[in-house]
Amino acid sequence: MRRVLFLFIMFLQLGSIENLAAENRIFITGGAGFIGSNFLSYMVEKYPSYKFVVLDTLTSGSLENIPEEIRNSNRVEIIEGSVLDSSLVENIMTRITHVVHFAAEVDVLSSINGDDVFFQANVDGTRKLMQVLIKEQDHIERFINISSASVYGNYEEGAISEDNMLMPINPYGASKTAADRLVYAYGKSYDLPVLSLRLFNNFGPRQKLGAIPAFIARALAGQQISIHGDGKQQRDWLFVTDTARAIDLALHKVPFSDLRNEVFNLGTAKETSVIEAATKITHEVSADPGIITHVPDVPGQVKRNFSNSEKALKVLSWEPEVSFDEGLLTTIAWYKKHPKRCMEILKR
Template identity: 40%
Template sequence: MTTILITGGAGFIGSNFVYHVAKAHPDYQIVVLDALTYAGSPDNLPPDMRELDHPRMRFWYGNVCNAGLVEMLVRDADYVVHFAAETHVTRSIFDNRLFFETDVMGTQTVANAVVKSSSHVKRLVHISTSEVYGSAERSVMDEEHALKPMSPYASAKCGADRLVYSYWATYKAPITILRPFNNFGPRQHLEKVVPRFITSALLGEPITVHGTGEAARDFVHVDDVCRAIDLVLHADDHLVNGEVFNIATAQHRTIRNIADDVARLMDMPSKIIHYGDRPGQVIRHTGDYAKIKSKLGWEPSLTWEEGLTRTIDWYKQNRQLWEKQIWMRHIPIVTAAGRSELH
């Protein structure tokens, strides 16, 4: 069996990728490594694959910084997809040390293990983020856009991104870096904007928007992201080794627009209220995906409304899976002006 190791596979994008691999590659064995922090849960994994001795999936409860464990798992892997990271901008403002430990040192651990097993590991795909760019300095952001991270989370991911690149430059390890723009879809933690808005509407609460709501993002559905990862994973070496690819839609929408769309599609009277802007707010992200389209033929398949409708339907139908996170939707931070606010 071909074996694929997925770090952070019980989190949002990671678990969706587990579902994707299980369906697209029925002859692959899946190994998931996850520390099951607040944003990861075994409930995110396919129900029919959770048995202890399932022939196609093995789950390892452990930290990505555990070098001995990571090296053992990488030794048996043909492919490695590295999702494991702390990912929430606001939470990084509230408590940032863990972000650098997991996102940077965890990535170093994985990259070291891949170098040691480079004789048989065909590819490491590192999942970076568009947050490494900071605010857009031109109409769309290609992979050559300056890296100007604006939050502790973005800085940690930027460090990991460049660290991984150095392992290709130094050791010619089979590494590819992906920078997805804002993801949304099923099983996303309620701290993120789309599920927070949807669940606020379902709970009959006001939808709360940072600042004026004019900050804009490029939102790409997680199913399209999983397709892109799969394409990169199995591409010819000369097309992807040492390369960076955006995963985006080349369209942006404001946070206020998203709140309005959620209220409209859910046909629920939801009051929208504004409160203090988030420190380190990125004004706009709009991704250029021309490079991955040119090299691998990828482009987004779902429109914003199709993806949002699917996402709303999932949260409507799976309340038992997300209601335990309700108390974590808002995070206390201290603003630059010294005010304590829930964001």
């Protein structure tokens, strides 16, 4: 009899845990973009009881980034709109429990040519989310701001830790720095459940902007790959599924007091030069290495940055699992299967 009673109590406890999990509703801004859509796919598969609301302007992001079975799922609601629309954001945030904020303008070169849209989307958009979070914080458990290593600018020596000075060298980096510090300031002022993840150079399937997809698309087409300057710029390339895992851990890590108003670098602590990445890509697709050419460098380009992510390992128990070479093979295979995306990249 005691055993039956014990099992019954355990059944009730497990049921309550499942019911609690079923109430998790995650709001993903920029969820149709490169990293956002990969994160959505990861979470939908891993947590079958969770529900998701995606908000995206569908300008740089695309519905095609979200697999059809996810688009058609009754667990996923996709809304075309902007984080600048306060009433829309407020309507969404009244019915969710967690926020992961990806939405941003991210093209460094475009930011140098004209920065208005970057500060509107990246700074004003983040500020509007913070203002709504103040009103809705009673039922929102965590707000994860997706920041960027661009906040650090150039560092000539050593790996970059979270304690390094923030010295952005282009308008995009300045806008992400402002957003990063806005989240921190609002968190401190209003005791909000926020944290920021500073991502180093992400790459992987579905990416449209950035060096890796441009190199792959051009190599597959046998077109010229243009390298700014000597190509010795060092990058810390992080595969996108490793980023998704880190965000997942940040959403679920307990106690939250270890994360509240903290920042975490996400990188591999390994450097690969731009020219080395281009050379690897031409080799893997059997393209003529002579298609790699050099063009004059442009101002505002980071020469070197790579991450010290020991804090993420210590607090989140996270470390990258996918090597650059392994991730590159997976990424190349994806683009070979998606010639339409390659054509979109070539038209830029």
